[in-house]
Amino acid sequence: MAKFIFFTGGVVSSLGKGITAASLGRLLKSRGVAVSVQKLDPYINVDAGTMNPYQHGEVFVTEDGAETDLDLGHYERFIDESLTCDNNVTTGQVYKSVIEKERRGDYLGATVQVIPHITNEIKAHITRVAESSGAEVCIVEVGGTVGDIESLPFLEAIRQVRHLVGDENVMFVHLTLLPHLGAADELKTKPTQHSVRELRAIGITPDAIVLRTDASRPIPVELKEKIALFCDVPVENVVQNGDASTIYKVPLNLEAEGLADIAVRKLRLVTSKPQLEDWSAIVDRVQHPHGRIKVALVGKYVELKDAYISISEAIAHAGIYHDVAVDVVRIDSEKIETEGLGALDDVDGVLVAPGFGARGVKGKLIAMQRVREGKIPFLGICYGMQMACIEFARNVCGLPEAMTTEVDETTPDPVIDFIPEQRNLDLKGGTMRLGAYACELEPESLAARAYGETSISERHRHRYEFNNRYKALFEEHGMTFSGHHPLGRTSLVELIELPEDVHPWFVGTQAHPEYKSRPNRPSPLYRDWIGAAIVHARERAGAGDGALLRR
Known part of the structure; x- marks a missing residue:
């Protein structure tokens, strides 16, 4: 029987439950425990696919095509496991399923009610992950904070799980804020006490309490004893989770605090000695890089860090591989339209990010022309690849009105157009080209060299494709189509490149390779793009291959 660890949060949101849950997963896996992680989201949307990134951050996509909360990206990166649609459960999914059954x-003959029908459906989702993943321990994060009305059915369901599988197979971890009041120069425990009291009022007593604090303020023993007394937990189960210089240090901090050992004792797990040497080496490289470069991320949601979180992490992973710190300059493509390209003057690589709609397109095209003509190492992701095709069509192929039909349905040269099956859809949610698709790479292409093979698979999230009617024209003017997805008698363009005698490193992909990037195994395209940026930086500095890149 699988065992369950439930994470709840209190006091305020955005305390880092997802990172904490993923970190515990990493620690248990390092002890030889098979782990899966699940997110229960209280919102009524069926999935995250139709949400604005400004409200919800990025949409993460699983191998099987589920559009999920961004926390699943953290889970995958930390436990190094590919998750599925079962690992993200929303209120919308639960009620939709119950209504369909009704x-x-x-x-x-029954009156359908929140209890037992909704809670039974939630429990079914929770236990399904354990069955499908084969995990010994399923870590389940409940979104929101205790006291939120929309979270109540989920909290009641996890309370019932303890009775379903037995107390020895369930652990509750509550994450709260331990604020510091500057005027009094004190850490205050009252918010934690009230949060735990709220949790206990609905029948859940935490087995461990994780306290989010400023790392520069260690929690005194007497304060931990006070929290333990008022919250009815052993003092050794009160754990500090201080701010970290990198999220990849959080597992090491929690290991030092003993959180994994608490879980092992509570769930009576049989484990081996933790193997964290590789993870420690990753953190050491992040904190003590041997060089530094600067790249630009051109997009339309740059104000919100979480909007491109998987891209940011994939860039960081590539930096870890090359032992350099990568400073990412976020450039709003709309501002390029009014303020020009000055922000690109001192960067060594440019990534044009995904997006939807017409806003900011002109700025992306302006940036694309600078990147191509200035021979700056370039990586285009999804919409970024499509922008590269449009710019090439306009400024190289002699098609000045080329555009995507997503922006202009009347364009005379729709070099980017609907996938045939995407036409005339009545539903928006869950209807894009989603999940993993196979791709065949051209031998000796930049992409094939990056992946080290010619048959690959990456995840997708889009409706539009390169229009194959323009392939011959593009090839005539020097564009290489280096990756294709077979589709009946034809194929879909997956990757584009410019030859190395024309541009040092220029690759666009219709996929989202960042979704599969890991801190110990970076995405091949991101890795080689950063490698090209390092070469560009050394050439600009007039430095040799062994020179440190300090700016």
Whole structure:
């Protein structure tokens, strides 16, 4: 039987439950425990696919095409496991399923209620992950904070899980804020006490309490004893989770605090000695890089860090591989339209980010022309690849009105157009080209060299594709189509490149390779793009291959 660790949060949101849950998963996996991580989201949307990034951050996509909360990206990166649609559960999914069952007559004769029907559905989702993943321990994060009305069914469901599988197979971890009041120069425990009291009022007593604090303020023993007394937990189960210089240090901090050992004792797990040497080496490289470069991320949601979180992490992973710190300058493509390209003057690589719609397109095209003509190492992701094709069509192929039909349905040269099956859809949610698709690479291409093979698979999230009617024209003017997805008698363009005698490193991909990037195994395209940026930086500095890149 699988065992369960439930993470709840209190006091305020955005305390880092997802990172903490993922970190505990990393620590247990380092002890030889098979782990899976699940997110329960209280919002009524069926999935995150139709949400604005400004409200929800990026949409993470799993191998099987689920559009999920961004925390699943953290889970995958920390535990190094590919998750599925079962690992993200929303209120919308739960109610949709229950209503469909009611309409079929599954509850014939019964009055359908939150308890037991909604809570039973939630429990079914929780146990399904354990069964499908084969995990020994399933870590389940409940979104929101204790006291939120929309979280109550989830909290009631996890309370019932303890009775379903037995107390020895369940652990509750509560994450709260331990604020510091400057005027009094004190860490205050009252918010934690009230949060735990709220949790206990609905029948859940935490087995461990994780306190988010400023790392520069160690929690005195007497304060931990006070929290333990008022919250009815052993003092050794009160754990500090201080701010870290990098999220990849959080597992090491929690290991030092003993959180994994608490879980091992509570769940009576049989484990081996933790193997964290590789993880420690990753953190050491992040904190003590041997060089530094600067790259630009051109997009339309740059104000919100979480909007491009997987891209940011994939860039960091590539930096870890090359032992350099990568400073990312976020450039709003709309501002390029009014303020020009000055922000690109001192960067060594440019990534044009994904997006939807017409806003900021002109700025992306202006940036693309500078990147191509200035021979700056370039990586285009999804919409970024499509922008590279449009710019090439306009300024190289002699098609000045080339555009994507997503922006202009009347363009005379739709070099980017609908995938045939995307036409005339009535539903927006869950209908894009989603999840992993196979791709065949051209031998000796930049992409094939990066991946070290010619048959690959990456995850997708888009509706539009390169229009194959323009392939011959593009090839005539020097564009290389280096990756294709077979589709019946034809194929879909997956990757584009410019030859190395024309541009040092220029690659666009219709996929989102950042979703599969790991701190110990970076995405091949991101890795080689950063490698090209390092070469560009050395050439600009007139330095040799062994020179440190300090700016």
